[in-house]
Amino acid sequence: MLRPLTSAFALLLLALAAGCGRTDQPPAAPGSAPTTAAAASAKSGPMIWRVGNGTEPQDLDPHIVTGVPEHKILMALFEGLLSENPKDLSPEPGIAERWEISPDGLTYTFHLRAGAQWSDGVPITATTFVRSYQRMLTPALAAEYASMLHHVRNAKAYNEGKLTDFSQVGFQAVDDRTLQVTLNQRTPFLLKMIATHYSWYPVPIHVIEKFGGLARKGTAWTRKENFVGNGPFLLKDWKPQQVLIAARNPRFWDHARVRLDEIHFFAVENQDSEERMFRTGQLDLTNELPVAKIDVYRKEFPDSLRIDPYLGLYFYRLNVERPPLNDKRVRRALALAVDRDSLVKNVTRGGQIPAYSVSYPGTAGYTPTAKLTGNIEEAKQLLAAAGFPGGQGFPKLELLYNTSQNHRLVAEAIQQMWRRQLGIEFGLRNEEWKVYLDTTDARKFDLQRGGWIADYVDPHSFLEIWTSDNLNNDTGFKNPEYDRLFAAALAAPDDAARYAVYQKMDALLVEELPIIPIYHYTRVVAMNPRVQGVYPTLLDNHPYKYVWLRDAAR
Amino acid sequence: MLRFITSRLLQSLLALFLVITATFFMIRFVPGGPFTAEKAVTPEILRNLEAHYGLDRPLWRQYLDYLGSLGRGDLGPSFKYPNRTVNEIIGDKLPVSAELGALALGFALVIGISLGTLAAVYRNTWIDYVASTFGMMGISIPTFVVGPLLVLGLAIHLGWFNASGWYGPADRVLPAIVLGFAYAAPVSRLTRGGMLEILGQDFIRTARAKGASELRIITHHALRGGLLPVVSFLGPAVAGILTGSFVIETIFQIPGIGREFVNSAFNRDYTLVLGTVILYAVLIMALNLVVDVVQAWMNPKVRLEG
Numbered sequence: 001m002l003r004p005l006t007s008a009f010a011l012l013l014l015a016l017a018a019g020c021g022r023t024d025q026p027p028a029a030p031g032s033a034p035t036t037a038a039a040a041s042a043k044s045g046p047m048i049w050r051v052g053n054g055t056e057p058q059d060l061d062p063h064i065v066t067g068v069p070e071h072k073i074l075m076a077l078f079e080g081l082l083s084e085n086p087k088d089l090s091p092e093p094g095i096a097e098r099w100e101i102s103p104d105g106l107t108y109t110f111h112l113r114a115g116a117q118w119s120d121g122v123p124i125t126a127t128t129f130v131r132s133y134q135r136m137l138t139p140a141l142a143a144e145y146a147s148m149l150h151h152v153r154n155a156k157a158y159n160e161g162k163l164t165d166f167s168q169v170g171f172q173a174v175d176d177r178t179l180q181v182t183l184n185q186r187t188p189f190l191l192k193m194i195a196t197h198y199s200w201y202p203v204p205i206h207v208i209e210k211f212g213g214l215a216r217k218g219t220a221w222t223r224k225e226n227f228v229g230n231g232p233f234l235l236k237d238w239k240p241q242q243v244l245i246a247a248r249n250p251r252f253w254d255h256a257r258v259r260l261d262e263i264h265f266f267a268v269e270n271q272d273s274e275e276r277m278f279r280t281g282q283l284d285l286t287n288e289l290p291v292a293k294i295d296v297y298r299k300e301f302p303d304s305l306r307i308d309p310y311l312g313l314y315f316y317r318l319n320v321e322r323p324p325l326n327d328k329r330v331r332r333a334l335a336l337a338v339d340r341d342s343l344v345k346n347v348t349r350g351g352q353i354p355a356y357s358v359s360y361p362g363t364a365g366y367t368p369t370a371k372l373t374g375n376i377e378e379a380k381q382l383l384a385a386a387g388f389p390g391g392q393g394f395p396k397l398e399l400l401y402n403t404s405q406n407h408r409l410v411a412e413a414i415q416q417m418w419r420r421q422l423g424i425e426f427g428l429r430n431e432e433w434k435v436y437l438d439t440t441d442a443r444k445f446d447l448q449r450g451g452w453i454a455d456y457v458d459p460h461s462f463l464e465i466w467t468s469d470n471l472n473n474d475t476g477f478k479n480p481e482y483d484r485l486f487a488a489a490l491a492a493p494d495d496a497a498r499y500a501v502y503q504k505m506d507a508l509l510v511e512e513l514p515i516i517p518i519y520h521y522t523r524v525v526a527m528n529p530r531v532q533g534v535y536p537t538l539l540d541n542h543p544y545k546y547v548w549l550r551d552a553a554r
Numbered sequence: 555m556l557r558f559i560t561s562r563l564l565q566s567l568l569a570l571f572l573v574i575t576a577t578f579f580m581i582r583f584v585p586g587g588p589f590t591a592e593k594a595v596t597p598e599i600l601r602n603l604e605a606h607y608g609l610d611r612p613l614w615r616q617y618l619d620y621l622g623s624l625g626r627g628d629l630g631p632s633f634k635y636p637n638r639t640v641n642e643i644i645g646d647k648l649p650v651s652a653e654l655g656a657l658a659l660g661f662a663l664v665i666g667i668s669l670g671t672l673a674a675v676y677r678n679t680w681i682d683y684v685a686s687t688f689g690m691m692g693i694s695i696p697t698f699v700v701g702p703l704l705v706l707g708l709a710i711h712l713g714w715f716n717a718s719g720w721y722g723p724a725d726r727v728l729p730a731i732v733l734g735f736a737y738a739a740p741v742s743r744l745t746r747g748g749m750l751e752i753l754g755q756d757f758i759r760t761a762r763a764k765g766a767s768e769l770r771i772i773t774h775h776a777l778r779g780g781l782l783p784v785v786s787f788l789g790p791a792v793a794g795i796l797t798g799s800f801v802i803e804t805i806f807q808i809p810g811i812g813r814e815f816v817n818s819a820f821n822r823d824y825t826l827v828l829g830t831v832i833l834y835a836v837l838i839m840a841l842n843l844v845v846d847v848v849q850a851w852m853n854p855k856v857r858l859e860g
Contacts, residue, residue: 059637066591142602144595160598217606218636240638240646241809242720268718269813270804272702276717277807279710434586434822441594451592471594 046261047549049531052274052287053265056241060222062198063136063143069287073265074198076246076544077229081110081129081179082195086546087535089457090364091195095124095202095230095253096179105186110179117251118204120228126173131214132202133171140215148199148455151187186490188498189458192364196456196541204228232258232545241267259533259548275526278304284528284549291406294349294524303529307351308536311360312453312521313462314352314410316399319446320514321476324395329382331513335372336379337421338414340519347413348406350524355517358466358509359459359502363538366459366499370507372517376421383422391423398427401449402436410518411449440474448474450515457538459502460489466514477514559843566839573835574624574828578617581819581827588633588822607633620828629832630825634818640829644811648833650720651798651810654729659795661734662741667781669738670745671772674753674780677746685742692739701732701805718807729806733799737791744787749780782853789845793837797830 054069062074083094096110116124133152136143137159150156153170157163170182183190194200204221205214207228212219220226227235232255233246244265248258266283268274271290277283289297289305297305324330340354353361357368380390388394399415401407411428418424426447431439440448452472454461464470467486468478485505492498509515523540533546589595589603604610608619623630629640673685705728709715719725752758753776761771798812811830818826 056635058635061637064636066593139598139602140606142599142606144589144591144599144603146599147596218631218638220637222637239809240635241813242807266807268807270807273718273805273807276702276705276710277719280713280717282716282719433820434590435584437590437592438585441590471596 047259048262048264049260049285049547049549050264050283051266051285052268052277052283053244054267054287055269056267057244057265059218060227060235060238061218062201062203063132063141063145064217065198066144069265069267071198071541073244073246074201074231075541076231076233076263076265077227077235078198078201078231079252080194080198080201081112082191084195084537084541084543086533086543087537089192089196089537089539089541091191094195099191105188106183108181108183108190109174110181112177112179113253114177116230116253118206118228118230119234119249119251120204120207121251122204122206122228124202124230125176126179127176128202128205129179130171130173131205134166134169135203135205135208135214136199137166137169138215141217143199145197145199148193148197151183151185151190153182153184186492188490188492188495189456189460192456192458196539202230204230233260233263236262243267254545258545260544263544278526278528283526284531285534286526289524289526291349293526297526301526304526306523306525306527308523308525308540309353309360309362309538310453310521310523310540311363311457311461311538312451313355313358313360314518314521315355315358315450315452316414316516316518317440317445317448317450317475318514318516319443319448319476321443322446324386324388325397325446327386328512329386330388331516332374333379333382333386333422334418334424335513335516336374336382337376337417338516338518339417343410343413344519347409348519351522352519353522355519356510357506358515358517359462359506360454360520360538363454363459363462364457365495366502368506369503370510372510372513379422383424388424391425394424396425396427397446398429399447399449400429400431400436400439400445402433403430407449414518443474443476450474451521453521454539459499463489463502463505463509466509473514475514477512479508479512482508482512559847562843562846566843569839570832570835574621574832575617577828577831578620579613581822581824582613584822586822588824590822607631620825624832629829632823632826634821634823634826640825643814643826644829644833647809647811647814648797650808651803651812652796654726654733654802654808654810655792655795655798657726657730658733658737659792661730662737665734666738666741667745667784670742671749671777671780673742673746674749675768675772677750682746685746689739689743689746692735693743697732697736697799697801698805700735701728701802704728704732705805718805720806720808725806729802729808732805733795733802737795740787740791741784744783745780748783749776752776752780778852782849785848785852786845789841790838793834793841797834797837 053072055067057070057073058065058067059070060073060077062078065074079094081094081096082091084090085092095112095116097113099108099110101108112124112126118124133149135141136146136149137155139159139161146159150159154163154168155170158166158169172180174180207226208214208219208221211221211226224235224238229235230252232249232252234249236247237245246263246265248261249255252258268277268287271288274283274286274288275290275293278286294305318325318331320326320331344352344354356371356373359366359368361367383389383391399411401411408430415426415428418426439445452462452465464486465472466477467473467483482505485501485508489498489501489505492501527534530550532548532550534542589600601610608616620630629644632638632640632643635643669685669688673682676682705717708728709717715728716725758771758775761775798810798815800812800816802808803810803812811833814826815830818830
């Protein structure tokens with residue numbers, strides 16, 4: 001009944017639009033197939049990469065922002081001491097052309113390249129870095145990610161206002177081209193962090209000083225008319241909530257390698273709109289792809305469907321202080337009864353990897369050997385041993401998740417698995433994002449959907465969360481042995497020894513199960529096959545100086 | 555007339571004050587805050603943040619501070635977008651929504667009034683049925699269905715338009731039609747109702763008896779009274795349409811104020827929530843006042859009383 005009506009009405013509107021819709025402006029992207037449309041519009045003129053970038057960036061100040069869309073843009077506009085290898089994100093020279101680590105692992109000496117400069121021609125020296133880090137740690141600036149620098153000696157005390165003399169903090173400009181960083185303790189992943197995370201970027205002190213000083217948040221220095229950066233690209237234009245245009249920076253030290261002329265970062269919040277933009281050729285790469293479209297792309301545009309591993313874990317937090325979840329046997333029974341293969345195949349459908357461990361297999365050469373293994377029979381026995389044979393007498397617990405279609409589908413599937421396999425009934429509760437975060441933080445839940453994306457490629461970023469005093473633990477799990485291993489890992493002389501300790505930590509986690517690992521994330525996006533130099537890196541970072549477009553000019 | 559307007563203005567000011575107060579406290583009592591994030595910040599950094607924005611002061615003090623800066627026309631800094639103020643965000647985005655709204659409203663009025671009038675004149679004929687069907691569809695099919703449908707046909711298959719964006723004049727067409735369609739439907743139904751009532755009245759018969767043409771009767775005699783219901787509908791509708799539509803702006807990626815209404819609440823961007831609420835309240839009050847004055851001019855039976 002509705003169908004003929006709808007199509008009749010669509011025809012009516014088509015007719016209306018045909019009458020009044022024509023303007024002198026030629027349509028930006030004619031054609032329906034993504035490849036032909038994009039290729040046709042790119043044959044002549046500059047090489048422009050058009051990217052869907054999620055929500056509107058909050059700001060462009062590396063000391064202020066906290067999100068992924070901002071990170072993607074700052075990677076174009078800034079470069080830190082180190083940069084990332086395009087294939088595995090391992091540290092490569094950036095502003096520092098070489099570096100040394102003292103035998104005790106506590107002192108890092110960076111030798112900056114000659115001629116490093118800001119986009120306005122002002123030189124970048126070791127002092128620039130020291131003053132940048134001082135700004136990041138200034139209490140009045142209240143930088144949310146300042147804790148990324150807390151590994152440095154006395155940085156935490158300065159950031160918390162307990163120390164006011166910055167010369168006691170472990171950043172030192174030995175001379176114009178030598179920067180020395182002294183740490184509190186061995187931090188084996190420090191170089192990876194410096195290469196990947198924007199909190200370690202330098203900022204243009206000479207510009208920031210002109211606009212209200214170093215300790216003030218949100219000043220006008222990041223406006224497009226004032227902005228100065230040092231990355232492979234410059235800020236050319238910024239239309240809030242529309243598009244941010246980055247153009248190649250001729251003052252970038254490695255500019256000969258840069259092949260793209262411009263990157264257009266489109267602020268696109270809606271997945272469906274973004275997918276339609278991709279199909280009209282307005283975008284070469286999307287930020288996301290709706291789950292419902294994955295199968296369509298598999299069939300119709302397999303060249304454009306891109307599924308990459310992504311260093312993240314989807315899991316359920318258990319409040320281990322609430323009975324009956326304080327009983328390890330109950331936690332294990334619940335974890336065993338989740339059919340992860342069926343879940344990723346039928347519900348999430350984006351090539352996710354079923355998770356039987358907390359760490360991501362193949363993180364910087366580390367793959368956990370301890371796995372969650374067992375079958376339904378074992379789960380039933382464990383539950384019976386805990387005093388709930390066949391699920392009898394099991395209190396009705398609630399599973400909390402933030403309001404979202406995808407999380408609801410996963411929760412419903414798991415709710416059903418527990419009902420069918422264990423005879424346990426769970427309630428589902430969804431809350432709006434910030435309410436859910438508040439509830440989580442106050443630990444007012446039985447089970448909670450959690451997710452974690454690593455900040456840099458190292459197993460440390462997952463394993464540190466479950467230490468007793470980590471702010472993101474939120475499970476009530478406190479295990480002295482785990483904490484001891486965590487400290488031992490940092491003190492280990494090399495990565496082989498460190499990873500051996502991590503194996504024990506991963507084994508402890510699947511034994512104790514403060515969380516139920518469900519799946520390891522993937523990134524599912526649509527990308528035009530003409531885009532080259534974008535490799536499947538674990539963090540979805542793609543150093544832009546290596547990216548180029550096939551069939552385009554230049 | 556002057557007395558009427560003065561007293562209405564005073565009433566509006568009082569209402570506005572109540573709206574601001576209620577919003578200020580309501581948004582504060584919602585769980586979560588502007589700095590609630592998945593990756594927790596340390597308590598020390600959180601304290602610094604709160605001190606930076608004055609959130610560490612007692613709530614009543616913050617309320618007075620806010621009223622004070624409001625008195626100077628300053629809506630405060632945005633929490634979510636640190637390098638922009640609420641004044642700037644509204645200044646940037648309101649014109650976009652207003653432009654879209656004006657285009658959509660034009661579309662809605664032209665289509666709605668023509669269809670409604672035709673339906674009334676040719677009542678109970680196929681013309682009436684077509685117009686009524688159109689009205690029913692416009693009311694019952696939501697914009698989030700119409701929008702993607704049009705994009706699919708006109709942008710993806712025919713390639714006439716961009717799928718979304720707000721760059722050139724061509725980008726205005728689809729969103730204006732979709733938004734206008736949602737308003738055209740009620741306009742056509744209200745016009746039909748109003749016109750039917752007027753066309754049955756004595757002065758119309760008199761005009762016919764005097765030999766006036768049907769077209770002249772409609773344009774010169776009937777429309778003025780027949781559009782009264784439309785005018786009272788337009789007051790709140792114009793405020794709504796000018797301040798943007800969350801759905802349309804999201805579907806078409808339009809940098810308008812409509813998205814800020816919703817997103818600011820999700821972000822707990824306290825000042826931006828207040829700024830958008832105040833904007834909407836002021837517009838509603840102003841437009842309702844205008845509607846009252848216009849109605850008095852259109853219908854001698856209405857008297858303005860304070």
